[in-house]
Amino acid sequence: MVTEDGLADQLLTLVVGRERPDLARIKLKLIKQQNEFKIKLNELETDLLFKLSNAKGDILDDIDLILNLENSKKISVEVAEKVKIAQTTEIKINVSSEAYRGAAQRGALVYFLLNDLSRIHTFYKFSLESFIVVVNRSIDLITQKPSEPKEEGLVEEGQPPEETGEGEQPQEEQQQEKPPVDEEAEEQLGEDPFTPRTLAKRVDQIIDSLTLTSFKYCRRGLFEKHKIIVSTMLALRILIRQGKLDEAEVNHLILGKTDAKAPPTPDVLKNFLSEVVWQNVKALEHIPVFASITSSLEIDSLQWKKWYNEEKAEAADLPKAFKDISRFHRLLLLRAMRADRLSSALYQFIQETMGTDYVEQQILNMNELYGESGPATPIFFVLFPGVDPTPEVEVIANNVGKSLANGKLTIISMGQGQEIKAKNALFNSAKEGNWIML
């Protein structure tokens, strides 16, 4: 089983390969070169040993052998120099690649979330191969036009004008200026197409596209009741990773902790708080923000009662002492006291932290679906009462010339005695390039 870091490494190679094919190419070349060096050195060694062991008479008189030895020495020195250059180039490539690590890590985070979803339902299974297709598509979506990365950013962040005489000129006129190149390998490496600022922007763009594309890919197959769970988990895991939320507090929200050993509900609260809610509130005390929650409840019981009885508690003002707590802490409070309003509050939370795309779903687009499918990527419809995808499948099939009438679309209802028929139809369809619906 791959680890999240291991997957991030793998995705980093993918993203850099897409974004900086030049770097990927040079890296490949370097690996090849290094192998060649190894082979070359090995050959020299074998050759030398062979000649030494077969030398007759005094070795020092064997001019041929000595010349060969000299030659070997020269080559190995050359190789050593080239290896050194290769190493510096490799370091530079790695530094440039690392800039994309954030995108790779986000990809790994999303894939691990997808993997965990099989615990919710057996239908929620995603292979790494199919996920990688999605990652590639997410980059395609933001790489339609040939990129023109040389933009305004260069003006401010251009090369500092050291040593070069032209450095005296105003920087605006030097957008095309190349940094001084002194090594052969560096020349191959070429100029970084991004400035630090445009690069950061591009990486953010990849992160956003990757997250949304893979979320949509997953959401399309989710049952309604699971959508809010998955988008919440995605938002929370991202916020934890960004250091914006505390993992222990997030776990408190997910598990909904309660304090079974809490003392009885104080009299002032008894008229509106149930024992269960009181125990939930006591459990909140372990979270620093809520350290004074129970004393506030007792002191400000009237205000709390007012809030507690609001129909839309998630939107109502909290008593003074807790008025300014974060959106996330509000979720914790709702979870403890007004669980009925939690899902509504979660929608708002996701909308604010992730964006509207994560709460509003577009109507299923069959053409898009067809575009993502392939001979090795089947489409799996979950059937619900009163919803039959067959007519829509027929429409998209007809669009590409596959119809029941011309025999290029076969529909078989799986059931008793259909197995042989289905197998034959499957084999035939695959061979002929037809469609089959089972």
Place this chain on the structure above:
Amino acid sequence: MQTWLIGMNGLEGMLEQVQDTAHPEFRCLISSEPPGLPDMNIIPESILQAALKVANEAPQALKANIRRAYGKFD
């Protein structure tokens, strides 16, 4: 459901086998009702893993609205 399941499991290996040499225009579409319980395996794992999954349920909001409307008659 049972016979259908057997049929599906028979298809698992077949689909993989067929995919390697399949014509580029070949498409396989599968439909199934959800299993009785969320932890029941009724569709071969390899198919689920590779497939684009589509659950086109009636929107929850609508259902919730109807449920709430009914609730008022209690």
